[in-house]
Amino acid sequence: MPPRLILALALSLALHASLLLPEAFKRSPAPPPPILQAMLRLPVKPPQVSAEPLLKNTLASTESPPVVKPPPPPKVPTPRRPPTTKASTRHEVEAAQRKLSEHLYYPEEAVARGIEGEVRLILTVSDNGSITDVHVGVSSGHAILDKAAERAAWAMGKVNWAYSRELILPVIFRLE
Structure with missing residues (x-):
């Protein structure tokens, strides 16, 4: 090593030591x-509540008025749906x-x-055939494909041929 470099290193060490060592000795150890x-306290018991209410209605009479029962609401006939079978469900899925x-x-991003x-x-269908809810039952593992399938299902609008309240619809994305 050249003598100039040794001298520079020694001066640098001496300068740093003269600046840092006095600070190290001045500091006192941190207080403990x-x-x-x-401490654990026992829970405070709630005050005893009396059966008598705080405010009394002194204006009301002691007799209770006769209770008039409202007439039952008129029954609205619900549209009859044919029974759901495996064949009809398969037909609904194929049509969907x-x-x-x-x-x-x-x-395009998925293709690239x-x-x-x-x-x-999972499509939720109302009585009039309109789609009221669409959500992913089983994901493809790619949010791009899941969102594209959901958008397409909402775009279908009505499914007048569906008799099921809920319909599981598989959507397959394959590159050829």
Whole structure:
């Protein structure tokens, strides 16, 4: 090592030591932390509540008025739905998939990234056939495909041929 470099290193160490060492000796040790003490108290019992109310209605008579029962509401006939069988459910799913295919698109980002998957949507259908709720029952694992399937299901509008209140609709995204 060159003598100039050794001299520079020695001067640097001496300078730093003269500045830092007095500070180290001036500092006093930190005081010990305060001692914490915890105590448990028994819960306070709530005051006894009397059966008599705080405010009394002195204006009301002691006799209670006769209770008049309102007439029952008129019965509205509900539309009869045919019984749901496996064949009718399969027919509903196939019809829903045909209608969904009119509104479904494969997201460009998913195509570019080569993403495939299957989403199972749960459609809630009202009595008049309109879709009242759509949510993902089983995700494809990719939010892009899940959102595209949900948007297409909402775009279907009405499903007049559906007799089920809820319909599980599989939506398959495959690249060919």
